[in-house]
Amino acid sequence: MQFTHFSDFISMGGYGFYVWLSFGATALLLTLLVIDSKAGHKRIINHIAQHKRREDKLRKSREQRKKAAKTDDSAAG
Amino acid sequence: MNPRRKKRLAIVSSVLIGIGAIAGLVLYALSQNIDLFYTPSEITSGKKETGIKPVIGQRIRIGGLVVPGSVKRDPESLKVSFQLSDMVMPIVFNEGDPVVTVYYEGILPDLFREGQGIVANGTLAEHPPTGLSVEASEVLAKHDENYMPTELAEAAGQKHEKANYTPEQLNTK
C-alpha cells in the first residue's frame, strides 16, 4: 500500500484533481456507453414489436375491406 | 439503383474524395512543418534537410536539454534564465556544443530541472553577452518514456525535486 491515510489517497501527492479527473471521466464515459448499449437491445425489440403491430393492423383492415368489397359485389349482383 | 439513391451516392463519394484530397494536400504542405520545435543546433546553423534558419525577432519554439549549472533564478522574482543544448541519447553535455539561452518570467512546470527536456515558446533575440537567446512566454517540460519508482531512481543516482517558490516571489506576478 502506497498511502497511509485515506486523505493521502485522495490528494494523490498534490495531483488529486488531475488523477481523479482522469479516472472519473473514464468511468463516466464507459458507464454511459455500457448503459446505452444495454438499453439499445430493449429499444430495438420494442421498436420491432411496434412495427409489427402496425403491420398486423394494416393487414387486418385490408382484409376487412376486401371482404366488405366482396359482400358489396354479391349484394349488387 | 433509383435516381435519388444514385444522387446521394454521388454526393457522398465526392465529399469523401474531397476530404481525402484536402487531407493529402494539407499533409504534403505541412510535412516540412510538423516538427513542433527547433533544436539549438538548428537555430544556430539551420535545419539539416532544408537549411531553414529562424531569424531574429521571429516567434519560435525551441526544444532542448537544460544544461546543468546554467539555471539562474532571481531570488526576488519569477525571472529565470537557463541554457538549452541538443537532445542526444545518451545524455552528454560537451563544451562547445551549440547552446541557446532562454529567458523566462513565470512558474516553471513541476518536471523542470537540470538535464530535463524543455520546450519553450518565445521570440528569438540576440543578447550581447549570451549570444542567441529566446525570450520565452511559455516553458513546457518534455519528459522521456522511462518511469521509475523513487527508491530505484535514487539507487541509480537520479533524483528529482520540484522548483520551490517563496510567497514573495509568487506575489510579483
Place this chain on the structure above:
Amino acid sequence: MWKWLHPYANPEVSYHLTNKLLPWFSYLAAIFLSIGLVWALLFAPADYQQGDSFRIFYVHVPAASLSMGIYVSMAIAAFSSLVWQVRLADASAAAMAPVGAAFTAIALITGSAWGKPMWGTWWIWDARLTSELILLFLYLGVIALHSAFEDKNLAGKAAGILTLVGVINIPIIKYSVEWWNTLHQGSTVSKLGKPSMSLDMLWPFIFCFIGFSLLVGVIICLRFRNEILARNSIRPWVRELVEQKTQ
C-alpha cells in the same frame, strides 16, 4: 476455411453466439479491471519525477492503444464488407465505431489532465496530439455516416470508404513521436526488447490493459447484438424472438 466460417456469417447463429459469449467476457473484464485498477491506484509505486500523477498512465495508455486497435479492426470489417459483401461485417463495424470514439475521447481527456501538471499545458498542437484528435473526428464521421442513411447497405458502404481512407492516420499516430519533434514522449511499453519501466509498475498495467480490452469486447458484443436485430427485423427468427421478449 470458408466452409467452417460459413455458419458464423449467419445472423441468427452470430446473435446466439454473442449472447453466449457475453457473460464470460463480462466476468473476466470485471475481475481483471478491479484487480488492475486497485493495484494501479493503491499499490503501484509513484514515479520519481511525476509522483502520483503517473497513475494516469494506467488509463491513458490502454485507452490510447485500444483507440487505434479498434480502428484497425473496424477497417478490416469495412474492407471485408466492401470486397466480399459480408453483411455482418457492416454490423460489426457499426458496433465498433462508438466504442472507438469513446476510447479516443478518454485518451484525449486523460492525456490532457496529465499534460497540465507535467508538461505545463492542457493542449499543444504537436503531431501526436493532433493526429489522435483527427482519429476522434474520423470515428465521429463514421458514426454519422452509419446513421445518415435509411438503407443500411448504402450507409455501410459510405462509412466503410471513410474508414479505409482514414487508416492512413493510424501509422501517423503510432510513429509521430519518432518521425517528428513532439512534446509527447516515445512509447514505454511496446518498446522492442524490454519496456522502460520496472516490473512493479508494469504488472498493474498488464492487468488494466487486459481488463480494458475485455470491456471493449463486452461493449462491442452488446452493440453487435443490437445491430443484428435492427438489420434483420423482418426475419421470422427475429419476429419470434421479439414476440417472446415482449410477452
